Amino acid sequence: AQKVTQAQTEISVVEKEDVTLDCVYETRDTTYYLFWYKQPPSGELVFLIRRNSFDEQNEISGRYSWNFQKSTSSFNFTITASQVVDSAVYFCALSGERGGSYIPTFGRGTSLIVHP
């Protein structure tokens, strides 16, 4: 069984602060994939990143960075110099591979509120 835990229900920061969203996962698969999605108030889930279990290299994309640590089963997401437009619900997801396709299991999400 797969499980994703996002312990932070809601985080509130002031613009320009850095913020880290935590994600801890459980899986018995040796090959698996981790994702982060953003859900702005409009409701559509937007893909941010996918990592596979064999690639523990951290990744940076502009103000976004991701820290994947297999030893602690964590895949944390940091936004540097947060902006009001970053306000959204962020979901971490985990997927094993079944028949060539993913079946992602989502966490409960972390609501990020960035105040001006």
Added chain:
Amino acid sequence: EAGVAQSPRYKIIEKRQSVAFWCNPISGHATLYWYQQILGQGPKLLIQFQNNGVVDDSQLPKDRFSAERLKGVDSTLKIQPAKLEDSAVYLCASSPLKGELFFGEGSRLTVL
């Protein structure tokens, strides 16, 4: 490139009535997913199709929910009869094989 299309965007029905949601995935995407997202929770997978075959429907309440994917393209999700606890956003997503999921805007269902 056109995204995942869903309709209707909003639906309000009385309990015990029926409702159907439609999804048109991104062209060429083999895999199609229906998720249920209850307010304040993460999306929960209801059913996954690969082409027109079902990969996983273990969390689909089959006594009231049904889904089909015609000719491996469009899909419909039906609820009959609806219960109050079915109030949620129903999200459709599609993906190429071994690719990330692309989501539609969702269909918000309110059951009174």
